[in-house]
Amino acid sequence: MTKWYRENAPITADKLADELMRLKRGSVTRRHFLGVTGLGLAAAVFARQPGLFNSAAFAGDLGTQMSIATWPNYHDPATFEAFTAATGVAVEVNVFGSNEEMLAKLQAGGTGWDLFVPTNYTISTYVKLGLIDELDMSKLPNYDASTENPRFTNEGIVDGKTYAVPKNWGTTGIAVNSSKIKAPVTSWKEFFDVAMTEADGRAMVHDYQLTTIGNALVSLGYSFNSVKPDELAKAEELLIKVKPHLYAINSDYQPSMRATDAWMTMCWTNDGAQLNRDMPEIQFVLGKDGGEIWSDFYAIPKSAANKAAGYALLNYLMTPENAVKEHIANGAPTTDSRVLKLLPPEVTSNKIVYPDEAALTPLEFGAAVTLTDPGRAELMARFKSA
């Protein structure tokens, strides 16, 4: 493909990404757009254009496609387009609603993922089950451990070996549409109270044991990570009582919040920032009684078919100039001081993304035991099938 042709092509990679964003904000979510429309296939066609393998940095054989497993509304689609343009590797994006689902797929085998985005509390289990590789840091020259916040990098290191590097951190708070709900919602206790009263039929909880059970526990004054049977029983009682009043149990809550079908939801930082950016009446608050602080990581499955491309994309994403675009698009806070310096002041001063330290104090990191605890898993399943 000549330069002339690329500039005069019917649609440029940037424009395609723009269209995608528009579509995302419109009536269709990206989650299903990517999965259903075969965008991955289209990207693969783009990638087969000859003459794109001219970047010395990607001289190795990266193949023509790779696959990443990640979360809804979590990346700037332009990032993958740019990676494809630079390397010729098309990126297929798989979107998940919970870490349990990612673990289930990896345990069953044959995922085809070359890179995935697990949350902090799952990494020790992945290592224990031998599902992820220790990272070969020589293949990630753009990653700089010295500029990372150790509070977040620690959970990617098991027995002194680095298995995962952080993507971003964040919190699990409450998104409230303030034009619909007048009662104050500042804690998880109030979240569940309002869900049964003023927001009857308008509140959403995640389809995810960690946050749904965790926040119910917090609202009752227990630890977010509790696996004590008596405390879980109280949480189950609360959840079953709330269930008839809920709008939905779903981790992809942005479409419902945007359509004002739902007025209040459990919400991750990045989604809160995106919702608030487009609809200022949707506010994001952290529970003053507690909740979750988390960091998401990049890791490479042991079963990856195209590890070279996995490392190449990871290294690409660790470049501050690329990472900063991701952070502007998805709204989650960065763990890397190099990226922080590049972010525009309106992002770094956004209290949703970078809350005061005091607001973070009551929050807890998810604990590894919650991922595999059968009591929590079965509680969630019972809650959903009740």
Add this chain to the structure above:
Amino acid sequence: MQAAIKKRNLVTAALVAPAAAWLTVFLVLPFIAMLVFAFGERAPEGGYQAAFTFAQFANLPTRAAAFWNTLVLAPVGALLCLLVAYPVAYYLAVRANPRYRLILVSLVVVPFWTSLLVRTYAWMYILGSRGIPNLLAMIGIEDVRMLNTPGAVLLGIVYGYLPLMIMPIYVSLEKLDRRLLEASADLGARPVSTFFGVTLPLSLPGVMTGVALVTILLLGEYLIPQLLGGGKVFFIGNALVDLFLQSRNWPFGSAIAVTLVAVVVVVLMVAMRIAWKVAGTRQVDLV
């Protein structure tokens, strides 16, 4: 003579072999694996570990609500489908101008060209706040909730499975011998009694096929309750997805799957017995 029979048996075996191999590898073996898993235990990190216990089956009552939802909404959905599908099939087979019939029948199948996922997703927007409830609000009917209710799930089911109900009924009505209708009219029967006395009984095989087809598929339905029920209207299919993808409890999931298969077999047998009885008596009536 002996050689000819031998040869014919060989040909039969050769013809049957691919199907038999297919069924063995993709149906019988997985089912045996499922049976074995159903008596096992969940491994500490999820998955399966060998054991022999009935604990999984003892745990089945915790999914009673899901079984109940499925066993109620599947037949109700199939019957609603039937009520909508029959007039359409009747029109296509009996009333429609033969010149356009082929086009009209193709139109019934056209929705299958788009994925059910996309079409169900479209319903999420039609039934959501900005869809029909918004239009109703304009004429003064406020605060109507449609999405994430059992009604929305039923609507999605009728919409999604309608073509599967129309086609078998259409086929049985199309074969209907028109002279029987004329005879009925000549003998003084009104159109209504002709319909209930002649047309409907003769189309029953198609009706039974359609109802059985839709009911069986609905017993395994997962997508429509997930999208239009908001994760609150829970089918057995949803319980299975949860057990395999979230709590990674393969043995319990297998126990539920085995139970579901047993339920399907029973439902099918009862349905066939009823169909046999109905068809049998009608046969006598007609003679």
